[in-house]
Amino acid sequence: MKRIKLSTIIFVVCLFLIIWIDLPENFHVQMKRGPVNIKTVINPLKINVKLFGKQFTREFKTKMGLDLKGGAHLVFLANMKPVKSADRENALEGTRNIIEQRVNFFGVSEPEVKTIKSGTDYKISVDLPGLTDVTSAIGLIGQTAKLDFRTLGTDSAKVATNTPTFMLLTKRTQLGGTDIKRSVVEFDPDSGSPVVALEFTRRGAKLFEKLTGENIGKPMGIFLDNMPLTTPTVQQKITGGRAVITGGFSLEDAKKLSIAINSGALPVSIKLIEQRNVGPSLGQEQIQKSVFAGIIGLLSVFLFMIIYYGRLGVIASMTLIIYGLISFAIFRIIPIVLTLPGIAGFILSIGMAVDSNILIFERIKEETRKGQGRDLAIRLGFGHAIDAIKDANITTLLVAFILFNPLNWNFLPQFGLVKGFALTLAIGVATSLFTGVVITKRLLLTFYKEKKK
């Protein structure tokens, strides 16, 4: 008896937390009844704690997409002078793709990146939902990110000894950004400060080995957009195709540099020429209509389930509400940028979440028809239903996994709507698996027990 109570407490606490995260934002409540006078503003959970000396703040608010809330509109002008006129279209397209990749890796989902041609000008517009950290995003987008390695020039001996090292490094090598396969942020085991690790391609590794072999005891520099990042002295020939940039970075900067290197150098340099806010692309009435339609749909599902399955239908409806609350909380926790189609997908997933319930109920009915008592019918029905639920959901999760492309293979979608879809799909399936199996069973055993004689 005691054990049941403990799990019930955990269940209630979790539910309470989830509801707290799901609370509407800036919802004004005013109530006056006799001596009681309530006037308050409701807001979702906000965490603000100090952990290991670091301030940790987290708000759980809905992030809305460009269509629902608008965002920042940035326009960059591309410098096409060094590019042959025949290649300009391609260069612009390439730049667009790299920018989209950077924005996505930066953690902004649902951006819109477009090429613009007006007269003889080539431009790229970037729309970012929400307005958080725009300056930082601009810095990242605009970075050309041309990486190259340089060694001592031939005339270095003649220069005064107090000249800074990087000015002596005048000889450009063939090693550059295109020879880098991948870069990641790591932490220096000695100092604990963030560094950017580079992994070379096969060609890059060979070149690097040769360069380090030729320059033992001499300085060598890594330059980004002609600015020195780091100018270490080569200690030994480095094989294995890895290098580390230690530049006294902050974690933020190291991350940005790594993203920029990973996405590759921009084929042309770009300059921010316009920045402003844009309103939502969908009217308020459109949103209201869709939400209204969603509510009607949900109510008809409840009605159908209750009419067809009676008390079991009530339990299914409760499960669905819990399903909705949990998914919405996950959307806020990750956070997922909500767009109108996203909401439609969410509504659809509620419809699909009923599936496991129907499966279970049909099995329970089947067992009851065979003459089993209610308790046994529930247990047997569950056992039979679980096979189908498991296989069906694992397949869907598999699909979501491939579409999400977690290893970022470049022949699969690396960003954009498909990944967003995959993530929502996975959340929907995983949550419905949990609510459909765990919560339905719990509710069934609590509310659908055989009456004691």
Place this chain on the structure above:
Amino acid sequence: MINFLKFTKVYALLSAIVMILGLYSMFTFGYRYSIDFTGGTLIEYQAPSVIKQNKISVIKKAIGKDSAKIQIHKSTILLRLPSVKDTEEPQLRERIANAVSAKSLIVQRLETVGPSVSREIVRTTAIASLLASIGILLYMTFAFKKITHGLAAVLAMFHDFLILMGTYSIMSHYFGAEFDTLFVTALLTTMSFSVHDTIVVFDKIREYSKVSVKPIATLANQALTETMVRSINNSLTIMLMLIPLAVIGGESIRFFALALLIGTITGTYSSPFVATPLLVFFEKLRLKR
């Protein structure tokens, strides 16, 4: 027990008719692609005073193009349209000015914009879908211990994909539905739903075949009889969610909801009437050898 498989030819005929009509439409009419895919014209107007957000639908009517994307910020109107010629613009401006009852609108910019969905994404999505099909095939071969189940499920999924592609092309030609990012989402949803639904039916067949040595056709009929109620109920609940969205939801998601509706119907239909007959056929073939 109802002998569902007796009418296999009828199901095949039905599927063939819908598919041929759709494919015909796909190859003759094609699709109306949204600006997300084709690019178009970007126009920005400056109005003398602030314009309310709820004017968006009025402006949309004035433009007369469903695919127009309209954004209002204070007194500026931002439009994205399929290509507009320079000579057509003054007319358009006048119509919009009338619609929002502004004395005059100033053209802030008139530019050609490229697509916001790159070809790269379309290509990689197609590859990912193929890879996902292989993944499904492998997993189902593992879960059902036979390759026939996976093969039948994947073929049924392909059937649903073609049905939706075809019918959407018809909708695109006659009702102006656009091939946009939402439709891509609807396609992916349909495909995963299709397999999901098929597995439930196959699971029942697997269960019966464990305790019975009857021929596969009998077992399949038995399984179909048992799962029919759940199939219908399940798609009914999804349709109950989608019909309000298609009928009274905002215009921008109407065709999305319709596409999902078609996907749900064909996804449900294909499990008993396409995947199961295919499975029976493959199983018989396998046993003959």
